[in-house]
Amino acid sequence: MRILLVEDDAQLGEALAEALIDQRYVVDIAKDGERGWQQATTLPYDLVLLDVTLPKLDGMSLCQRLRTQGYQLPLMMLTARDTSADKIMGLDAGADDYVVKPFDLPELMARVRALLRRGNAIASPLLQWGKLRLNPSTFEVTYDDRLLRLTPKEFSLLELLLCNGRRVLSRAMMIEHVWSLADPPEEDTVKAHIKGLRHKLRLAGAPEDLVETVHGLGYRLKQVE
Structure with missing residues (x-):
């Protein structure tokens, strides 16, 4: 499984990528929204983990652009914005899940597995x-x-x-x-x-x-x- 992590916080991005790699995922990191767009539309990703506050193109806009262009891959937003209005905005933009920072890592990994299962629902688990x-x-x-x-x-x-x-x-x-x-x-x-x-x-x-x-x-x- 290949995951794209769009995160401009280098320390958080590296720590999260390391945790995902330990779970045997292949992880690519993009540090701004425009780079995230280029990679998401070039390589066959199974999941996108997306920060909301990003340079060049914010996460909400990137999510909307992907959905508008017909990309249906599972997408999870990672953000410090924790109000109900922010969550509604993220989900309405096309996100499948919305996780607030700081997050519990085991719970995040469980959410990642759940989205990957949903995205691969027609495939046999074995x-x-x-x-x-x-x-x-x-x-x-x-x-x-x-x-x-x-x-x-x-x-x-x-x-x-x-x-x-x-x-x-x-x-x-x-x-x-x-x-x-x-x-x-x-x-x-x-x-x-x-x-x-x-x-x-x-x-x-x-x-x-x-x-x-x-x-x-x-x-x-x-x-x-």
Whole structure:
């Protein structure tokens, strides 16, 4: 899951991004409303966390612009404005949730999960490919009921592969979905993570080529018979 955090307070933004990354989300930070608009309309985000008081373009205006242009991704406002009128204004602008600063971090994370579930309501909470199962809510992966201990990046890559099935994913596409804009790796890094993922799948009893290499193009899951 990829989240865009639009926040001009550098200290708060970094702390919140770190907490989200610990929950295995990919997080990009925009420090003003115009930059937030550019990123929200360029990359496929699953959720936008949006401060209201922003340079260049305020959060209310950014929210309205996104909704007016047809963007329906879940959007949560984070603000110190705590009056009833402010909340009504934010929700009427198109926000799905309105959280007042300072906020309780565990509650905020629960609200993030709730919005992501709502935004992905048509999808099954359990991803499955033959004997392979991945639960995005508990971060558990099993093969034939054997639990796999995956790193956060291995988990995210496997989740991406499961969501796409037989579609071939290039390394560049994997980087775009699994790494933030602030720390894009070299494509060889993707190769190393795929190698580690295959090793752990093999130890759990999966076929060696469950994650197939399509030479010159990328990776996909092997057809289940």
